[in-house]
Amino acid sequence: MLELEVKNLIIEVLQLEDISAADIDSDAPLFVEGLGLDSIDALELGVALQKRYGITLSADSEDTRRHFASVRALTELIEHARKK
Numbered sequence: 001m002l003e004l005e006v007k008n009l010i011i012e013v014l015q016l017e018d019i020s021a022a023d024i025d026s027d028a029p030l031f032v033e034g035l036g037l038d039s040i041d042a043l044e045l046g047v048a049l050q051k052r053y054g055i056t057l058s059a060d061s062e063d064t065r066r067h068f069a070s071v072r073a074l075t076e077l078i079e080h081a082r083k084k
Contacts, residue, residue: 002075002078002079003026003071003072003075004021006071006074006075006078007021007024007026007071008021009045009048009049009052010024010030010035010045010071011024012048013044013045013048014037014041014044014045016035019035024071025070025071026070026071026072026075027070027071027072028070028071029069029070030068030069030070030071031068034070042068045068046064046068049074049078053078053081053082054081055077055078055081
């Protein structure tokens with residue numbers, strides 16, 4: 001399941017040893033509340049997504065902010081990119 005894969009990628013890339021995939025709500029915000037990620041985390045995660053899924057993201061794009069809203073939003077981005 002792609003959502004589980006994305007959750008595990010987040011845990012791996014950001015070295016969140018005290019969190020399991022089951023602890024991450026797919027609809028919870030990734031930034032501020034929710035996981036509480038910051039801009040450095042976003043950059044690291046963006047690079048990992050580019051490497052693993054071949055997705056190109058623009059740091060200052062409103063679309064990118066929307067895609068990084070939650071695990072579900074990232075999953076939808078990856079699924080959309082795979083259809084192209």
